[in-house]
Amino acid sequence: MAKVTIDGVEMEVPDGTTILNAARSVGGDIVPPAMCYYSKLEGSGGKCRTCLVKVSQGSTNDPRPMPKLVPSCRTTVMDGMVVENITSPEVLEARKGVVEFLLINHPLDCPICDQAGECDLQNLGYKHGAAATRYEEERRTYKKIDIGDKIKLHMDRCILCYRCTYVADQVADGDRCHGIINRGDHAEISTYIEKAIDSDFSGNMIDVCPVGALTDKTARFGSRVWFTKPMDAHRDCDNPKCSGKVVVWQKGEDILRVTGRKDAYHEVDEFICNTCRFEKKKASDWVIEGPRHINNKSVISANHYEHLKDIKEDVEKYQRQVASNINKA
Amino acid sequence: MGRKLLLEHINVPGIETLEVYRKMGGYSAAEKAIKTMQPDDITEEVKKSGLRGRGGAGFPAGMKWSFIDKKSEKPRYLVCNADESEPGTFKDRYLMEKIPHSLIEGMLVSSFALGAKTSYIYIRGEYFYVLRILEKAIEEAYAAGLLGKNIFGTDYSLDVHVQIGAGAYICGEETALLESLEGKRGNPRMKPPFPAISGLYASPTVVNNVETIAAVPHIINITGDEYAKIGVGRSTGTKLISASGHINKPGTYEIELGLTVEEFIYSDEYCGGIKGGRKIKAMIAGGSSVPILPAHLITKTANGEDRLMTYESLSDGGFVSGTMLGSGGFVIMDETACIVRHTWTLARFYHHESCGQCSPCREGTGWMEKVLHRIEHGHGSMKDIDLLVDIAKKIEGNTICPLGDASAWPIASAIRHFREEFEYHILHPEKVKDPKHFAHEPFVSSKLENV
Amino acid sequence: MSKEIVFSAETLAVVNKLIKRYPEGRQKSALLPVLHVAQAEFDGWLSSDVMDYVASILEIKPIEVYEVASFYSMYNLKPVGKCLLEVCQTGPCMLNGADDLVAHFEKKLNIKVGETSEDGMFTLKTVECLGSCGTAPMLQCGADYHENLDETKADALIEKLRAENKRSRYC
Numbered sequence: 001m002a003k004v005t006i007d008g009v010e011m012e013v014p015d016g017t018t019i020l021n022a023a024r025s026v027g028g029d030i031v032p033p034a035m036c037y038y039s040k041l042e043g044s045g046g047k048c049r050t051c052l053v054k055v056s057q058g059s060t061n062d063p064r065p066m067p068k069l070v071p072s073c074r075t076t077v078m079d080g081m082v083v084e085n086i087t088s089p090e091v092l093e094a095r096k097g098v099v100e101f102l103l104i105n106h107p108l109d110c111p112i113c114d115q116a117g118e119c120d121l122q123n124l125g126y127k128h129g130a131a132a133t134r135y136e137e138e139r140r141t142y143k144k145i146d147i148g149d150k151i152k153l154h155m156d157r158c159i160l161c162y163r164c165t166y167v168a169d170q171v172a173d174g175d176r177c178h179g180i181i182n183r184g185d186h187a188e189i190s191t192y193i194e195k196a197i198d199s200d201f202s203g204n205m206i207d208v209c210p211v212g213a214l215t216d217k218t219a220r221f222g223s224r225v226w227f228t229k230p231m232d233a234h235r236d237c238d239n240p241k242c243s244g245k246v247v248v249w250q251k252g253e254d255i256l257r258v259t260g261r262k263d264a265y266h267e268v269d270e271f272i273c274n275t276c277r278f279e280k281k282k283a284s285d286w287v288i289e290g291p292r293h294i295n296n297k298s299v300i301s302a303n304h305y306e307h308l309k310d311i312k313e314d315v316e317k318y319q320r321q322v323a324s325n326i327n328k329a
Numbered sequence: 330m331g332r333k334l335l336l337e338h339i340n341v342p343g344i345e346t347l348e349v350y351r352k353m354g355g356y357s358a359a360e361k362a363i364k365t366m367q368p369d370d371i372t373e374e375v376k377k378s379g380l381r382g383r384g385g386a387g388f389p390a391g392m393k394w395s396f397i398d399k400k401s402e403k404p405r406y407l408v409c410n411a412d413e414s415e416p417g418t419f420k421d422r423y424l425m426e427k428i429p430h431s432l433i434e435g436m437l438v439s440s441f442a443l444g445a446k447t448s449y450i451y452i453r454g455e456y457f458y459v460l461r462i463l464e465k466a467i468e469e470a471y472a473a474g475l476l477g478k479n480i481f482g483t484d485y486s487l488d489v490h491v492q493i494g495a496g497a498y499i500c501g502e503e504t505a506l507l508e509s510l511e512g513k514r515g516n517p518r519m520k521p522p523f524p525a526i527s528g529l530y531a532s533p534t535v536v537n538n539v540e541t542i543a544a545v546p547h548i549i550n551i552t553g554d555e556y557a558k559i560g561v562g563r564s565t566g567t568k569l570i571s572a573s574g575h576i577n578k579p580g581t582y583e584i585e586l587g588l589t590v591e592e593f594i595y596s597d598e599y600c601g602g603i604k605g606g607r608k609i610k611a612m613i614a615g616g617s618s619v620p621i622l623p624a625h626l627i628t629k630t631a632n633g634e635d636r637l638m639t640y641e642s643l644s645d646g647g648f649v650s651g652t653m654l655g656s657g658g659f660v661i662m663d664e665t666a667c668i669v670r671h672t673w674t675l676a677r678f679y680h681h682e683s684c685g686q687c688s689p690c691r692e693g694t695g696w697m698e699k700v701l702h703r704i705e706h707g708h709g710s711m712k713d714i715d716l717l718v719d720i721a722k723k724i725e726g727n728t729i730c731p732l733g734d735a736s737a738w739p740i741a742s743a744i745r746h747f748r749e750e751f752e753y754h755i756l757h758p759e760k761v762k763d764p765k766h767f768a769h770e771p772f773v774s775s776k777l778e779n780v
Numbered sequence: 781m782s783k784e785i786v787f788s789a790e791t792l793a794v795v796n797k798l799i800k801r802y803p804e805g806r807q808k809s810a811l812l813p814v815l816h817v818a819q820a821e822f823d824g825w826l827s828s829d830v831m832d833y834v835a836s837i838l839e840i841k842p843i844e845v846y847e848v849a850s851f852y853s854m855y856n857l858k859p860v861g862k863c864l865l866e867v868c869q870t871g872p873c874m875l876n877g878a879d880d881l882v883a884h885f886e887k888k889l890n891i892k893v894g895e896t897s898e899d900g901m902f903t904l905k906t907v908e909c910l911g912s913c914g915t916a917p918m919l920q921c922g923a924d925y926h927e928n929l930d931e932t933k934a935d936a937l938i939e940k941l942r943a944e945n946k947r948s949r950y951c
Contacts (some may be wrong), residue, residue, distance in 0.1 A: 046519040047687050049727055068726045074519050097723030101692035137699045160685065179843040180514070180685075181850040183497075185695040187685035192846035193828045234413055404803075416909040452951045454816070454828075454854045455910050457923040457950045490801040493951075495812050498908070512811035512838075514851040530806060536818030573872040573913035580914045617871055617909075660872050660913070674874045678908045684851075764879050 001080040006030045006053075007087045019072035019083055020051055024265060032085050033124050034093075034209050035102070037073035038067035038267055044166055045073035048159065049098045050124060054091050057082035092128070099129040105140045105185070106211075115212030117225040120266060121159060121285075125274055132147035138227060142188060142214045147178055148197040150217050150278045151206060155188050158213035164189065171271050171327050172199035189213070203277040205258045207268050219257035225249070228256055230292035235276065235285055242273035247292045248283075255281045261292070331585040332559055332599065334547040334567050335540065339427055345462065347469040350430040354638050356475055358546035359437045363481050371442035375545060377553030379565035381621075384410055384501070384538030385616060385656040386731075387640050390545075394535055396525035397443055401769035403532040407445040409436060411452040411459075411539045412472040414498040415616035416678060417658030420569035421539035425452075425459050428543075433489065435542035437475065439550060440487050443535055447488045450539075451506050454495040493531055498766045499680035502730045503536035503686065504528075516686045517730035561587035564639035568657055570599075571692030574610075575663035577601035577608050588644075590614075590636040591628040594661065607663040610771075613746075614643050615655020616733030617675050620669070620742030622652050623774075624765040627749055648742065664771035668750050670764070672743040673701040679736035693724040697740055704751060714751050785833045793822055795837060807838050808834035811848055814838065815855055820949040823857040824864065824924065853907065854950065861896040861903035863941045863948045866920040867945075869906045881908060881917045884931050901942060910911030 001012050006023050007030040013022045021039070023031040032053055037045035045051075051073050055066040060080025069091060072083070085091060103125060110116040142155035160180065168176035175198070179193045191197070197205075206214045228249040237244035249257040258277045260268030280286065343349035350356070362371055376391030397405060410430065413421040425432055432450070440448045452460050467489055470476040478486045492510050494500050500509045504518035507529050528534020542691045544566060548556045564586040573579045576594070578601035584593060593599045594609070603609050612627045613619060630636050631650035636643065644651045662671065678696040685691040697720050703709045721737035728734070744751060750772055754761050781818060787795060795814050802948040814834055815826065821870040822830045838845075849855045858862070865885060865895045869878045884906050896903040912918045914929035926937055941948075 038368055046729060049689055053726060071519070094723065094727050097727065098688055101688045101696075101723070104692050104696060118432065135696065137696070159688065160691070176841060177843050180687075182513070183844055183851045184683040184685040185691050187691070190846075191845065192850070246782045413911050414909060417872055417913050419911040419913055422911050449934055454812075454852065454950070455920060458925070492801075492809075493787075493813050493816060494852070495816065495855055496907075497851065509812065510809060511806070512808035512840075512848065514847055526821075530803065571914060573916060574875050579916075581848070638784050662875060671871055671874065674869065678870050681853075681908050701934070754883070765861075 002077045002081070004079075004081045004083065006083045007085050013077060013257065013259060014081070015076075015079075017054075017077055019053060019070075019075050019077055019081075021086065022077050023072065023083075027264070030085055032072045034073055034265070035120055035124065035159060036163065038163050038166070038208055040267060040271075041163055041166040041170060041208065044161075044163055046071045048102070049218040050095060050128075050159060051103075052091060052094050052098070054088040055081060056083040056084055056088075068125075069135075095128045096130060099124055100133070100135075102159050103129065103133065104135040104137075106158075106159070107139060107141075109157070113154075113157065113212040114215045114220055114222075114225070115157075115209075118266075119212060120210035140185065144195075145190075145194075147191055147214075148202055150203065151197065151217045151275065152217050152220060154215070155187070155190075156212050156213075157211045158189055159211055160187055160189070161210055163208040163210070164214060167205045167208055167271075168197070168199070168202070171204050172197075172201040175199050200240070200273045200275070201271055203274045204260065204268070204271045206277075207262070207271075210266070216257060216277070220283070222256040223251055227251060230294060232261065232289040232292050233286040234289065235280060237273060237276055239275065242276060243270045243271060244272070244276055245274055246272055246286075248286055248288070252312065253283050255283060255286070298303040331588060332567060333538075333583050335424060335431065335569060335582075336428075336583040337606065342656065343429050345426075345430075345466070345696040346468070347430060347473060347475075349503070350428065354550075355430055356437075358549040359434050359441075359475065360481050362438045362546075362549050363441050363483055363485055367571045368442045368444055371438065371545075371549065374548055375442070375552035376557035378544075378548040379553075379558065379563060379616060380541065380548060381537055381564075381640065382546055383540035383544070383568065383657070385415065385618070390541050390762075391536060393525070394439075394443060395535070396523065396534055398526045399444075399531040400487070401526075403530075403534050404675055405445045405533040406449065406529045406532055407436065407442055407443050407448040408507065408510065408529060408534055409442045409450040409539055409540075409542050410501060410503060410536050411450050411456070412494055412498075412501040412506055413456075413539070413656075414453055414501050414682075415618060415656045415658050416569050416675065417573060417613055417660040417717075418616045418656040419573075420457055420571045420581045420657060422459055423451075423571075424482060424539060424543060424569065425456075425524040426462055429462050430470070431546070432463070432539055433470050433476070434464050434546045435544070436489050437480070438468075438545050439535075439537065439542050440489075441485055442545075445476075445535075446486060447490070449510060449529070450489065450491045451500070452491055452493060452495075453500070454493055457493065460491055460493050465661075466687045467491065498678075499730070499732055502732065506536060507534065514601075514684070516684050517732075521727060550758045552773070559585050562641060563640050564641060566652075568638070568654075570638070570659050571601050571658040572659045574659075574660070574661040575576045575604045575607065575666065576661045577604055584638055586637075586639050588638045589628070590638055593638055593659070596627070600659075600661065603661065603663050607665065608771075609661060610666055611662040611668060613652070613658065613660040613739075614685050616658030617660075617678065618731075618738060620648055620651070620738050621672075621746065622650075622742075624695075626650050626746075648738070649745075654689055664773075665765075665768045667705075667745045667761075667767045667772070668743055668747040669701070669705045669754050672706045673698070674742055675739045676701045676736070679732065683732060683736070687733070688730045689724045690728045690736065693720050693733070694736045695734045696720055697736065701740070702753050705761065707754065707761045709751075709755045711752070711755055714744060714748065747774065785822065785827075785829050787821060787833075787837075788921045791817060791893045799838070808840050808844070811838060811840070811845065814850070815845070816848055818949050819855060820951050823859065824862075824947055824949065825859050859896075862901050862945070863921055864905060866907040866910070866921075867906045868908070868912065868918055868920075870909040870918070873909075873916040873918065876916035878917040881919075881929055881931075881934060884934055888935065902938070903946075924948075925951050 032051035035048035059078030
């Protein structure tokens, strides 16, 4: 076991745990944001640099600080390590830089993007980004393409987290026909030549996508996510690798969308098969268990009934602040 | 004349052949090492020599060797980094082309020291003709029993192969190189684990630059202690310097570390002074990635001491008034050069060469190139200069591999030392329309007028 | 597929020799050299059919080949002229007149960078540092480096290449 302190919070975690997972074991504001790391996908992480943290003490044995900020998702803790996340101005500055880099070529088409409301990039931008861009140049654009008959790829929105390629390698039977082509800022997710991704588990690429680059064609433009009700549901799926445990997103009685069940860090508990995801859209297909707890602070939770009370309090607090500012002026 | 080791026999006719190379004493170090020394003794000699990695980072070679995981059951590999791509650097090409056996002998001694049975030389794709020269030399070595089974009648056997790259600067980064050698995209790996623990095929691996490996037989010949006597302080031995730009005698030179920069630039033995007798304006000492220095900081440090060709003296003053020895890519610019244009070409280079794996480098390098393009072509605005400084700052230190830093330093240092020239481009767009705008009427910074 | 994509027996022998350089099961390591061989064999560029063929030889997925081929700048994913003129334009070459050299080729061949001359003979490409800074400006055509260029030497080179009328190749 290793004792580690993150933003002043002490915790004890098994040796070999990453800083990010140590923080997640406690939760709250000390958890660095992660756009490319996905605990269930081997090899993921280290790329987006949003989870950079400062290690101000390496360990009890070697208390020297680490010379550079480190990706918390790929750096393992040492006994006595002291980490600064949101308590370090240096980290916040670097993170702001990363958000800006991720956004300079992003189309910012949230008003028409299906991911809006449950988008990691949107959340990250709100929390760590700047209000305006300094980027004056033309943004990179790509054609929207179908990869398979159920999945749409909007490459413009992609942040190259590589997660979908890991899903193809590790979840969808290793039958990968899409990947990263070209290099540098021309790099893109592609099948190179037009090819349909054909695997029973390919739909999980949509769930792991942190942005709206991969969307479910059976649900596209169906509804803003905050107008739908997420309900835990299950069915007796005959695919032996699929648990049939999902979230169905309902509007009235209609099921608009089916996804995996995601935790507080937007990771699915279990990957689900394409039949459950794309083909079971009737309420009668499912045993509805009850409302899904959406316990992260994204736009979706803002409109979710469970949180209405919190939101109301937040709004009232804000109104009081504004009122007092006006009075002062 | 400084002492020559690597290039001592460079002018001997036929030195590229095994026959002449052996006549000049070639492979005697290998024979001595394999027949009379223990592998760890060789590592010890290299440690004593103080030899530092000649590819750019300057990490002590002997120490790097000693990190190799000896407990691992997996085979160990030596991989030679011949992916020389740093702008301003062409010394490895010269060495491999002219004396290929010096690298092969170095591979043999180093592989034996590390316990490697198979070693690879990864050479950049553009050097295809050098690949052919190396392959020929390797063939000769096999035919003479210097590679293959039971070398020098001992039970040591070694295979050496040359792997060709295909156009990617990033593969000079050792883990990107290993990825490429495994037939993948040249995306640098996350570290740790370092190659010494998990490198090629997840086996313990040492990656060394061509010049580093080629220096090893010389260390064996003259002993580590003797080698360490050459040079100054922690900058021991001789170093190959690729000299280019506005000088009378561009080319590859072997210097004893500790030579003054002044002598290197102005003596006839080396660069032979500035072309056309013009005034010097700027210098890049160690390849395009290192900070650029303005005229008044080239031959003297900020403290007024003579600047020496050593790791320490060149970096004297840190990034405020110093630079780095890096790969020894020495580029001189005279007063006709436009720093903005030059900086833009480097920004374009790093943009082109970014692998795209991590976001600060992928997005930042392209952004910096675009802003610099704007300024150089007379469309910039004053806020662009600080924007560049800020982008560079946000890339530096925040990327997976050093390419991010390498893209940021030249830009940050050019603005630090030549800010007025950037401002001039913004204030006088009509004067920078002609791409050769300073060729006839050099720009003189008010700060540098008296130098 | 216009013509059958198969290596000649000789080329196949070369490829098999390349594969043998790596430990068993690591034949993917041969991808870069084999792609060079394929590009030289099949008209100087890599069509998706050629890449699929290379994938089948190395027993890897086609996407693994596309990912790699599109990463490295020396693989042409579109047809190119018989002679690919790759003019270095980075720092030291720029200081020694690379811009003028590129402009000269554009004028002489009546094409822009990235284009192929009407007769299909020349494709002009600007590239980043080729490690020939001491002999700048320079260009690469196939495996050959042409260094210390000026307009006269450039013209002579064009004439020579035209007379030879051979496809430039790295290997």
